Amino acid sequence: MNLYLYLDKDTIVHRLDPRAKILILICTFAIPLLNDHPLWVAGATLLILIYGMLARSLGNIARIKTILVLIFIFSSLMWFVFAKGTTPLFWRVTRESVMYGLATGLKIDAMIIAGLIFLSTTKNEEITQGLIKLGLPFAVAFVFSTALRLVPTFVGAGATVSQAMRSRGLDIDSGSFLERIKKYVPLLVPIFLSSIRNTDSLAMALESKGFGNSPRRTFYLQLKWQPFDTLFLVFFVVLTILNAWAKINGFTSISGLIK
Amino acid sequence: MSLIEIRNLEFTYKGGTQPALKGIDLDINPGEFIVIMGHSGAGKSTLCLTLNGLVPNLKKGAFKGEVKIKGTPTAGHKVSHFARTVVLVFQDFETQLFSTSVELEVAFGPENFNVPPEEIKERVREALQKVRLTGFENRQPANLSGGQKQRLAIASVLSIQPEIICMDEPTTDLDPVGKYEVFSIASALRQEKRMTMIIVEHEVEEALEADRIILMKEGTILAQGTPREILSQSDLLANCAVKPLDMAELFGRLGFKELPLTVEEGLEAWRRAGLTFNQERYRSMVAAQQSAREGKYGQPIIEVKGLRHSYENNFEALKGIDLTIREGEFVAILGQNGSGKTTLVKHFNGLLRPTAGEVVVAGMDTRAESIDKFGRVVGYVFQNPDHQIFAGTVKEEVAYGPKLYGVPPAEIEERVRDALQAVELAGLEEEDPFSLTKGQRQRVAVASILAAKPRVIILDEPTTGLDYKEQRGMMELVRRLNDMGHTIIMVTHSMWVTAEYAHRVVVVKDGRVVMDGPTREVFAREDELEAAFLKPPQIVRFSNRLGATCLSVEEVMACLESREGGAE
Structure with a gap:
């Protein structure tokens, strides 16, 4: 079972400089946030999906489609009720709150997808390198990428522990919400302890390989900024600026929504 | 001058009551190949950790005495400072690999030492060539096999170009091929570069090539010497919970003074002493055992028909398995890492469901019932408690x-x-x-x-990470459970455990059952086993050459032609 998100492919997005990809990630987070109207958000989502298609990373998105659908449904439903509008449909639901709910659900999904494309196309070491070149100290960048690296390890330990417990008769999938939470306690202890043990051996392995030996270190991966990096980045930055301008002028909002 | 000098070392872990090491004096000379053996908790790993200063600098505790690496005391110096002299490889290959590609993993060490990128490239190429992973540069470490991962771990320290490489039980989690791969690399490194090597190891046969064996007990060095000096003292080994060599054990019991250590030496000694094997006694022993076991077995409890299993990434782990296990049997399932044996046994309690074919357990189809139904019939002991x-x-x-x-x-x-x-x-x-x-x-x-x-108990690698005494204790327990009527299914890499305890052996290779039969019959077919990358224990190989398949030293003793003259 492969728990890593990175997809080893050779696409134009994979070849982008990590610095460009980090900045594009910020743009692809900002763009959905700058829009309130569902049609505008749909446009932003489409843009991100096209980016993902170029990166041939839609397979990873398909892996979590259930989660994406659930997030969409729940956040939509919540805002159907809680957002306030001027054109009542039924009960507390208004035409504007429906639009707002759909837009919010889609927005969150779009941002998750943007993050996923980034992780599918950028190696951990490239993220570290990119962050350093963007001005972060090595230690901070290393901690960040190591945290990302440990996620699949924890997920793997979690899968093994839950199999061990299910073999002993633990039925995780039934009972009320509270009962289910209680059932997770036997899972958490072994996962937690094995994670501590893992990080401990990781620390020993790092030290044994000379980590932190001298303040200066070289990097095997050499980043090279190329013309198409500029092209991609300029495209996303310009879109973000235009989008911000549209928001300030009120083009992207839902008329009749009471804030 | 010795590379590492240890004088009167005593160390107690923070929070520990007993010293993990005490009274250790040791010199490690350039070019030496040292094997460290001893019982669980004897201090082998702690000793390794002192060799590059992880103890006491990262692992804290009360540290007395002195460890000097090329004249510099370790206490108070950064561990990374010594990494160019001594490097460590750990048992758990999962946690010591943290990069996303093979190439970057190997580059990590030299990066820390500020080596220019062009030179790192050269070092990566060289290190991967040494561990035979050339061509794997862009692969993800997570997708390698166990043996490949451990080889990568070795490459990732070789690129630092150290003088001493110390490996703490590097092969414990590996299948027989993985073990073989690691040891052949170790001996190649020694021949090529005269690299100093220290390996902690449980299996005695692998220790034969060492220059020096160090036996540890309860935090002290109990004995050290050449393999011949140490390995011919079966009592001393047993005292440290190390499994004695079958040959030394057998000929020791026969009263020999000069003990053979290999199968060839054993056959030679056997011929010279004019010993003979009583085939008649052997046949009646086998027949008696077979009929006693047959009489105990009941109805089929697990029936597997045409089982196929594919994981979500479309990898087909099982490619059509047919297998029937009767109540009261004691089955060992053998095979390489990734051969599909764990996938197979996870079908026996419903943890996995067939992609095609069927698995019927105690009359219940695993596709139809939920997993908690099977928990009462089938108990599953996972590898790591x-x-x-x-x-x-x-x-x-x-x-x-x-x-x-x-x-x-x-x-x-x-x-x-x-x-x-x-x-x-x-x-x-x-x-x-x-x-x-x-x-x-x-x-x-x-x-x-x-x-x-449960009526059936599945054990996944029940003896991994235990010393010989604990392994014996564990397996005696499993044997008792089988005698009480539990059906035992055990996934294992340990060949001697299989030989001495299992009634039946099923060999899985590439998702198919390639051998299935009573242990004795399967272990007689050494060539086929080798094709599945398995090698029976010394005593089995020895007796096969004598024209019978004995599964333990006791069995050979029992089939010995009574002699007049006694020992030589």
Whole structure:
């Protein structure tokens, strides 16, 4: 079972400089946030999906489609009720709150997808390198990428522990919400302890390989900024600026929504 | 001058009551190949950690005496400072690899030493060539096999170009091929570069090539010497919970002074002493054993027909398996890492469901019933007890299963008592499981399965990470459970455990069953086993050459033609 998100492919997005990809990630987070109207958000989502298609990373998105659908449904439903509008449909639901709910659900999904494309196309070491070149100290960048690296390890330990417990008769999938939470306690202890043990051996392995030996270190991966990096980045930055301008002028909002 | 000098070393871990090491004096000379052996908790790993200063600089505690690496004392210096002289490779290859590609993993060490990128490229190429992973540069470490991962771990320290490489049980989690790969690389490194090498190892046969063997017991060095000096003292090895060599054991019992260490030497000694093997006695022994076992077996309890299993990434792990296991059998499932053996046994309690074909357990189709139905029939002991232990006391841990099945409290009490008695942990009910040794935690895991009173018990690698004495204890327990009527299915890499305990062997290779039969018959076919990358224990290979298949030293002794003259 492969728990890593990175997809080893050779696409134009994979070849982008990590610095460009980090900045594009910020743009692809900002763009959905700058829009309130569902049609505008749909446009932003489409843009991100096209980016993902170029990166041939839609397979990873398909892996979590259930989660994406659930997030969409729940956040939509919540805002159907809680957002306030001027054109009542039924009960507390208004035409504007429906639009707002759909837009919010889609927005969150779009941002998750943007993050996923980034992780599918950028190696951990490239993220570290990119962050350093963007001005972060090595230690901070290393901690960040190591945290990302440990996620699949924890997920793997979690899968093994839950199999061990299910073999002993633990039925995780039934009972009320509270009962289910209680059932997770036997899972958490072994996962937690094995994670501590893992990080401990990781620390020993790092030290044994000379980590932190001298303040200066070289990097095997050499980043090279190329013309198409500029092209991609300029495209996303310009879109973000235009989008911000549209928001300030009120083009992207839902008329009749009471804030 | 010695590379590492240890004088009067004593170390107690922070929070520990007993010293992990005491009175250690040791010199490691350039170009030496040292094998360290000893029981669990003898201090082998701690000794390794002192060699590059991880003890006492990262692992804190009370440190007395001195460890000098090329004249510099380790205490008070950064571990990374010594990495260019001594590097460590650990048992757990999962946690020591953290990069996303093979190439970057190997580059990490030299990067820390500020080596220019062009030179790193050269070092990566060279290190990967040495461990035979050329061509794997862009692969993800996570997708390599166990043996490949451990080789990568070795490459990732070789690129630092150290003088000493110390490996702490590098092959414990590996299948026989993986073990072989690691050891052949170790000997190649020694021949090419005269690299100093220190390996902690459980298996005696691999220690034969060493220059020096160090035997540890309870934090001290009990004995050291050449393999011939150390390995011919079976009593000394047993005293340190190290499995003696079969040949030395056999000929020692026969009263020989000069003990053979290899199968060839054994055959030679056998011929020279004019010993003969009584085929008649052998045949009657085999027949008696066979009929006793046959009589005990009941109805089929697990029936597998045309089983195929594909994982979500479309990898087909099982490609059509047919297998019937009868109640009361003791089956060992052998095969390489990734051959599909764990995937197979996870079908026996419904953890996995067939992609095609069917698995019927105690009359229930695993596709139709939910997993908690199978938990009462089939108990599954996972490889690592720490993946299931969670409770604050041993008693609570063992009672967990029966409680989930709604067993009344009075009966739970009784079941916990019986289970702990069976695993010989009675009296430890109120202990915290995490304060026990690995061997004891393994037993707690078995007890917690036993308390649900399953008819079938599956054990995944029950002896991994245990020393010889603990392995014996564990397997005697499993044998008793089988005698009590439990059907035993065990996934294992350990060939001697299989030879001495299993009634039947199933060999899985590339998702198919390639051999299936009584242990004795399967172990007689050495060529076929080798094709599945398995090598039977010394005593089996020895007796095969004599024209019979004996599974233990005792069996050879029993079939010996009585002699007049006694020993030479």
